[in-house]
Amino acid sequence: MTAQHDADATPQEHAVETVDRGSAVTQSDSFSDPGLPPHKPRQTDIHPAKEKRAERQVFLWFLLSMAGSVFAIFAYFAFPITEEDFGSVRINNLLLGLGLSLGLLGIGFGAVHWARQLMSDVEISEDRHPTHGSEQTRARAVEIFKLGDEESGFTRRSLIRNSLIGALALFPLPAVFMFRDLAPKQDAVEAISQTPWETGTRLAIDPTGTPIKASDVTIGSAFHVIPETLDSHAHDFLDQKALSVVLLVRMPEEQLHETEERKGWSYNGIVAYSKICTHVGCPVALYEQHTHHLLCPCHQSTFDVSDGAKVVFGPAARPLPQLPIAVDDEGYLVAQRDFTEPIGPSFWERLDHIDDEHPESSARTEDRA
Amino acid sequence: MTTTRAARKTSFTSKASNYLDERTSISGAVSFLGRKIFPDHWSFMLGEVALYSFIAILISGVFLTFFFDPSMTHVTYEGSYVPLKGIGMSVAYHTALDISFEIRGGLLMRQVHHWAALLFVASIGLHMLRVFFTGAFRKPREINWVIGFLLFVLAMAEGFTGYSLPDDVLSGNGLAIINGMVKGIPIVGTWISYFLFGGLFPGTEIIPRLYSLHIMLLPAILIVVLGIHLVLIVVNKHTQFAGPGKTNKNVVGSPIMPTFAAKAGGFFFLVFGTIMLIASIFTINPIWNYGPYDPSPVSAGTQPDWYIGFADGALRLVPPGWETEWFGLTFTWAIIIPIIVMVGFLMLVAFYPFIEQWITGDKREHHLSDRPRNNPTRTAIGAAGVVFYAVMWAAASSDLMATHFHVNVFHVIYVLQAALIFGPIITYFITKRVALALQKKDREIVLHGYESGRIVRRPGGEYIEVHEPLDEYERYRLVTFETYEPTKERPNAQGRISAGVKIRGALSRWFFEDRITPVTQSELEASKHDH
Numbered sequence: 001m002t003a004q005h006d007a008d009a010t011p012q013e014h015a016v017e018t019v020d021r022g023s024a025v026t027q028s029d030s031f032s033d034p035g036l037p038p039h040k041p042r043q044t045d046i047h048p049a050k051e052k053r054a055e056r057q058v059f060l061w062f063l064l065s066m067a068g069s070v071f072a073i074f075a076y077f078a079f080p081i082t083e084e085d086f087g088s089v090r091i092n093n094l095l096l097g098l099g100l101s102l103g104l105l106g107i108g109f110g111a112v113h114w115a116r117q118l119m120s121d122v123e124i125s126e127d128r129h130p131t132h133g134s135e136q137t138r139a140r141a142v143e144i145f146k147l148g149d150e151e152s153g154f155t156r157r158s159l160i161r162n163s164l165i166g167a168l169a170l171f172p173l174p175a176v177f178m179f180r181d182l183a184p185k186q187d188a189v190e191a192i193s194q195t196p197w198e199t200g201t202r203l204a205i206d207p208t209g210t211p212i213k214a215s216d217v218t219i220g221s222a223f224h225v226i227p228e229t230l231d232s233h234a235h236d237f238l239d240q241k242a243l244s245v246v247l248l249v250r251m252p253e254e255q256l257h258e259t260e261e262r263k264g265w266s267y268n269g270i271v272a273y274s275k276i277c278t279h280v281g282c283p284v285a286l287y288e289q290h291t292h293h294l295l296c297p298c299h300q301s302t303f304d305v306s307d308g309a310k311v312v313f314g315p316a317a318r319p320l321p322q323l324p325i326a327v328d329d330e331g332y333l334v335a336q337r338d339f340t341e342p343i344g345p346s347f348w349e350r351l352d353h354i355d356d357e358h359p360e361s362s363a364r365t366e367d368r369a
Numbered sequence: 370m371t372t373t374r375a376a377r378k379t380s381f382t383s384k385a386s387n388y389l390d391e392r393t394s395i396s397g398a399v400s401f402l403g404r405k406i407f408p409d410h411w412s413f414m415l416g417e418v419a420l421y422s423f424i425a426i427l428i429s430g431v432f433l434t435f436f437f438d439p440s441m442t443h444v445t446y447e448g449s450y451v452p453l454k455g456i457g458m459s460v461a462y463h464t465a466l467d468i469s470f471e472i473r474g475g476l477l478m479r480q481v482h483h484w485a486a487l488l489f490v491a492s493i494g495l496h497m498l499r500v501f502f503t504g505a506f507r508k509p510r511e512i513n514w515v516i517g518f519l520l521f522v523l524a525m526a527e528g529f530t531g532y533s534l535p536d537d538v539l540s541g542n543g544l545a546i547i548n549g550m551v552k553g554i555p556i557v558g559t560w561i562s563y564f565l566f567g568g569l570f571p572g573t574e575i576i577p578r579l580y581s582l583h584i585m586l587l588p589a590i591l592i593v594v595l596g597i598h599l600v601l602i603v604v605n606k607h608t609q610f611a612g613p614g615k616t617n618k619n620v621v622g623s624p625i626m627p628t629f630a631a632k633a634g635g636f637f638f639l640v641f642g643t644i645m646l647i648a649s650i651f652t653i654n655p656i657w658n659y660g661p662y663d664p665s666p667v668s669a670g671t672q673p674d675w676y677i678g679f680a681d682g683a684l685r686l687v688p689p690g691w692e693t694e695w696f697g698l699t700f701t702w703a704i705i706i707p708i709i710v711m712v713g714f715l716m717l718v719a720f721y722p723f724i725e726q727w728i729t730g731d732k733r734e735h736h737l738s739d740r741p742r743n744n745p746t747r748t749a750i751g752a753a754g755v756v757f758y759a760v761m762w763a764a765a766s767s768d769l770m771a772t773h774f775h776v777n778v779f780h781v782i783y784v785l786q787a788a789l790i791f792g793p794i795i796t797y798f799i800t801k802r803v804a805l806a807l808q809k810k811d812r813e814i815v816l817h818g819y820e821s822g823r824i825v826r827r828p829g830g831e832y833i834e835v836h837e838p839l840d841e842y843e844r845y846r847l848v849t850f851e852t853y854e855p856t857k858e859r860p861n862a863q864g865r866i867s868a869g870v871k872i873r874g875a876l877s878r879w880f881f882e883d884r885i886t887p888v889t890q891s892e893l894e895a896s897k898h899d900h
Contacts, residue, residue: 022730023853023877029890031848034841036614036621076473083449089469093476097649100477104642111635119628125614125621126406128606128736131509179564182574188563192570206665224665239569242545242664275665279703280549280684281570282542283667297669298546299685300768300778313779315684315703317692345549346692346701347559 036123044117054117058110065106072099193342193353195227195243197323202228203248203272203333212248214327217270222287223248225272227335243343245275245283246323248333249305251292257307265324267333272323273309274343277301279316281345294320317346407629408609408622412499417633418492419520421640422485423595429482430584436472438464439534439580441573450657458536458661461576465535465656480648486531487653488644490524490676497521501721501751503738505608507731511722513601516594518719523591525676530583532674535654536576541662543673544575546681553704571662611737611849613842620736670769675762682764683707686786714757728876729853742811743850745804746880752800753793760789801883808885811847815839815888816896848887855881 044051075095082088132138149155184191202211206224209231217223225246233240253269265271273294277284282298292306301314309320321343324336340355390396407413440460446453448463450470468475497517500506506514529547533540548570551562567574606620615621623629659668673681684707691702717724725747726732741748763770764785771778818836826832839847858874860866 019734020730020732022726022732023856023881024729024731024733025852025854025886027887027889030887031845031890033616033849034613034845037842081449081471081473084451086450086470089476092473093480094649096474097477097645101642101646101649104638104645106642108635108638108640108642111631111638113635115628115631115635119623119631121623121628123614123621124404124406124624125619126404126606128618128620131605131734182564182567183560184568186568188559191563191568192559207663226665236569236572238571238662238664242570245665277549280546280553282545282549283665285665285667286669297667297671297768298542299681300782301689311689313782314689315687315691317690317701317703345552346699346704347552347562348555348557348699349559350699351694351697 036125039122042117042121051118054113058114058118061106061110061113063106065103065110068099068102068104068106070099072096072103075099189347189349189353192243192344192347195338195343196229196233196240197227197244197335197338198229199335199337200328201335202328203246203325203335204228204230206245211332213331214267214270214333215331217248217250217333219250219252219269220289221250222289224275224285242276246272247275247284247287247294247305248272248325249287249292251306255292255306259308262308262322262324265322265336267325267327270325270333271305272325272333272335273303273305273320274323274339275320276344277316278311278318278320279314279345284320402603403626404624405603406606406620406622406624407633408607408615408620410610412503413607414636415492415496415499417636418640419489419496420595420599421637422489422492422644423591424637425485425641425644426482426489427588429478429485430588432478433468433475433482434584436464436468436475437461437534437580439577441536441576453657453660456661459576461534461536462656462661465537469657477645477648480651480653481644482531483653484647484651485644486528487675488640490521490528493517493521493524494676497718498751498755502741502748503608503610504735504744504747505738506722507735508726509605509734510601510608511726513598513605514722515719516598516601518715519594520591520598522715523587523594527583527587527591528674528676530579530587532654532677533579534576534583535656536662537656538659538662538666538668539654539656539671541571541664542667542671543677544571545664546684550684550704550708553701554708555698555700555705571664606736608736608738610740611846613845615737617734617736670772672765672769678765679758679761680707680711682761682767682785683711685764685767685782686761686789688786711761714754718754728856728873728880730856730873731853739850742804742807743852745801745808745883748804749797749801753797756792756796757789760785760792764789805883805885812885812888815844815847816893848889850887852884852886853877853881854884 044054075092075098079091079095080088081092133141154161203223203225204211204227206226209226209228211228212223212225225248226241227244230237230241230244248270250268250270256266256269256271258266275283275285277296277298279296279299279301282296284294284296284301284303286295286297287293287305288295292304293312294303294305294309296302296314296316299315301316302312303309303316303320304312309322311317311319321339321341323339325333326336328334342350342353386396438460442460443457444460444463446456446458446463446466448454448466448470450466453466465479468479470476500514500517529543533544548562548566551565552558554561562570565575565578566572567578607622609615609620609622623632660666672678684704687703687707691706693700693702739747741751764782767781767785768778770776771781818838821835821837823835824832825835856874856877858866858870861870
């Protein structure tokens with residue numbers, strides 16, 4: 001079936017063709033073009049009655065379009081939105097939209113029907129020409145460039161030409177620097193490596209801000225937590241919240257696997273972990289009580305809260321940072337200190353900001369896990 | 370003649386035309402463009418859908434700018450949507466709610482804008498597939514392919530910046546993911562994120578900044594690039610499928626005035642009308658259900674708009690633990706690798722025309738669209754690419770697939786991870802074989818005619834089905850295509866075969882080793898004598 005062709009077959013009518021054909025095969029006895037098939041007249045071309053009918057149909061579409069547009073205006077006033085009534089929004093949306101749709105579709109169907117049934121459908125052939133300009137215009141273009149060069153001395157006067165290139169290369173540079181103030185003067189890495197958690201900051205319920213008593217945390221429960229002091233950040237509330245949100249769970253102490261270094265970080269089986277995923281920073285919000293798994297709804301990274309929040313599935317590479325907690329004199333849960341490592345997604349300079357006092361507790365967790 | 374001249378003097382249109390031409394020389398443009406021929410094929414409408422949905426986006430978008438305020442000033446909601454009353458939010462979210470609940474037709478325009486945006490990117494994608502599979506990207510249209518690719522990227526950028534503007538929980542989470550991805554870029558990532566968000570995430574700068582990009586910079590670039598795209602279509606003229614009377618040297622179809630103008634103009638109204646109909650019946654992006662952005666809550670089953678899905682899916686398919694710490698620096702492979710894969714994939718798409726031309730060495734102009742079967746390797750590569758994209762895209766819904774089909778989400782990911790690697794390979798081979806088989810079928814039909822469905826009993830008792838020969842027009846359609854053969858690796862002047870020539874030779878063999886040539890006249894003659 002697969003016919004082999006001699007690549008060196010004489011290119012018959014293509015002899016004048018100077019453009020490289022590459023490895024295209026030249027067919028020696030291919031079929032000749034029979035030309036356009038004879039035109040078949042449409043029903044509307046033959047029968048005046050059908051032509052008349054098509055005309056009426058087009059008219060009807062345009063008439064419907066007008067009706068639709070008028071209805072849209074009517075609907076705009078007749079079905080207003082009333083305060084606190086979601087239903088009125090839906091009705092307004094639906095009827096106004098249907099009117100507008102009819103206004104548009106009527107024109108569309110009418111015009112296309114007109115074109116297909118009543119306008120000439122005789123196929124017309126137009127010649128193509130090579131895309132490049134004619135030899136004459138190409139020669140003229142070359143000449144113009146030469147004249148330009150001669151008259152300006154662009155090639156000859158290399159000193160001023162090169163200095164112009166230098167000037168043109170430098171002039172946009174200030175614009176690049178002007179974008180420095182897109183962000184505050186503070187160092188980026190410093191800014192994202194600290195959270196509002198401090199020694200003694202009470203753990204509070206998100207979003208009410210009510211401090212949490214250790215005795216109120218029952219086994220199996222989970223709390224979405226913010227620092228009690230978060231409200232003091234008026235101007236950057238969301239930024240600080242994005243750094244400091246924590247998920248707190250309590251499980252039977254015997255189910256909690258803790259490393260030696262972190263023995264003192266929990267209280268009565270209560271552990272607190274940053275809620276910001278170490279993958280790309282979605283809130284890790286889905287807690288499955290009986291497996292102690294914490295699932296990120298964005299990319300399904302799954303962390304085992306009973307085992308240092310290590311990654312059990314998904315694209316995250318590191319465990320969630322743990323917030324060391326304790327209980328104050330009044331029985332409220334408090335932070336022992338800030339996180340020992342930056343929370344959230346990894347970044348280039350991350351290791352510079354791991355607390356040296358707890359080297360074992362942070363980045364190397366994965367090795368132990 | 371005198372009557373027409375007299376008519377020209379009196380009619381208002383002719384007076385107006387004359388007035389205009391004397392001041393603008395517009396008759397030149399009319400005579401150049403007026404009877405320009407456009408070929409007709411349903412697949413040529415996909416680009417038109419993209420263009421018309423873009424116009425719908427512009428119109429609805431301008432309406433929305435009159436009412437939307439991207440300010441991040443904190444306010445308390447006092448509007449008419451009861452469940453959110455008294456809740457603190459940004460002005461951006463508040464005005465987005467007001468557009469939906471206070472302004473008549475506001476919700477409709479929001480939905481038109483969103484639906485049209487979804488359709489815009491979708492139709493660009495389908496349009497690109499049409500151009501790819503028919504080889505319409507070949508010389509002289511390679512540059513226009515790259516320009517079209519730019520439009521695709523710009524459309525996605527417009528989509529994403531727009532998606533982020535209402536400052537609801539979903540859009541904020543989208544930005545959180547962008548923040549995480551940017552931070553994973555080596556060396557500069559932390560600072561790029563810092564500059565982008567004007568400090569810490571989420572900050573108060575990002576939405577006004579995205580708004581400037583969304584309504585000013587990106588549309589301006591898009592319109593300019595789109596203009597160049599359209600001008601080049603006029604310059605290059607449209608491709609057409611090969612057939613009787615349709616050659617590489619002509620273009621057959623209907624003239625702009627009046628038929629094509631009526632069809633295309635009517636089609637604009639059909640596209641806009643359809644978008645309007647969808648927007649009036651189907652809710653999209655009900656931001657009031659999500660609430661204002663807060664870094665803490667997130668709902669399960671969150672998904673980006675469909676065209677960002679492939680990027681989100683690429684992130685999900687990464688296995689655990691892809692991160693290394695070298696020299697005290699963090700290399701977040703879980704981000705870097707998907708970015709490289711996606712950018713690499715897109716670059717292959719953008720530069721494919723140049724790669725294929727290098728392999729074939731064919732420098733001629735091509736104005737005839739290939740039927741996909743007639744270039745089996747290209748078609749197979751395209752199909753493999755579609756599957757690769759589709760797997761990444763499907764991965765963005767891994768959790769929804771798990772909940773809808775009651776399977777373990779981890780297993781869904783494992784299956785998709787395997788599919789990402791093996792799916793394209795399997796698809797490649799199947800597609801190539803199917804294309805070759807279809808070509809064989811074409812040869813069969815040309816040589817032995819088509820099955821007439823008429824069974825005849827021969828005098829000897831044998832039953833045969835009568836095959837009818839094709840008419841010359843139908844036959845020409847099936848035999849008029851070009852094939853290539855593998856290039857011969859010829860030594861250069863020094864008598865050596867360079868590495869480039871070898872690679873090209875290998876690629877050429879891969880492309881054209883299995884090929885089927887069109888039926889020739891002598892073959893047809895020979896087959897007739899067989900009977």
